[in-house]
Amino acid sequence: MDRALENHTSYIGRPASELPTPSLIVDLPILRRNVDTLHEKVEKLGIGFRPHVKTLKTLEITRLMLAGGKHRSIIASTICEIRGCMPLVKEGLLDEKILYGLPIYPGALQDLVKLRENVRILLLVDNEEHIDILEKSGTQPWDIFIKLDVGSRRAGIPANSIALQKLVERADRSSAVNINGFYCHAGHSYAGRSMDEAQKNLETEISSVLNAAALLPADRALIVSIGATPTAHVVEYLKANIPSNVKVELHAGNFPCNDLQQVSTGLVSDTDQAIRVAAEVCGVYPERNEALVNAGVVALSRESSGYSGFGRIIGKPAWAVVRLSQEHGILGTNESERVAENFKIGQRVNLYCNHSCITAAAFYVYFVVDENDIVREAWIPWKGW
Incomplete structure (x- = not known):
């Protein structure tokens, strides 16, 4: 068993500097601030909010994202996440539809x-074959979102396409589905590097779902669901003429944590990152001006960001994780700083990661610290699919 998981309760009340390495540390004050910021934007706009539970995958963070029941629906990427959230259904915090995100x-x-049997489930479809599957299943009718591709080229039917019009017509005729609305995810917005780019992606999202909604009668109540963490950061700039039959909701998942990918967009700062990986220096190599830490691919992933390397050393901005193998991370720099003057064997370092969702998936327990780093x-995350 993972040593940190096996002994996790014994670390409560102790400084983060005493945690085993590698460990994933969640800064609760930063995380709460990030959540509150987005909640305030959503409330000011008067739109709905559907948090994505894929990042930290725990009851604790899901409760925070639901604001104690103010928001009552989620999106989940795995069946495991839906099962993990069932206690919230029993608590009465989660009584709207759970969207299965594939x-x-x-x-x-x-x-x-x-x-x-225990909670309302909402499905995504982006192909007429999905309607075939549901018609042949013999189950009760399903509420669906029709998913649009607005530029990420992952899932979704191309917005403003003949194929979309045909899918809408087919779904509207089918007795196996009820069209709840239209959904899009601007995953490509992670590659943006300015607020202007984020706002343009947000405009594309809202115009695409509203154009799709116009394919159905104007008296049909619909929800249009937009969002990705970069566009969520600028949601206060949402401008659109929303028809009276349409309700807008925002979905986002990474926003409580943030990471170097988010910092790369220019929409958040280093101090908005709520998670870090604690690692330990295992070797120092003056001849090549590098050091070795015990956090490699398995702990950090090979995800990229606008920064070079696979992670940044907190407090030492000139240094980065420049190479990785399974359990090894190599620290290096492009500047004139010398490794022997910065790192010693046994020294603890804290790393910002490129993508918090993937990094968090490597750990079996998250250690949550207060403003004094105690x-x-x-938190024990849900594991599996």
């Missing part, structure tokens, strides 16, 4: 049918 496929349907809680 286009529906036969292998997931049986589990979702079972889960639907561990106050240990």
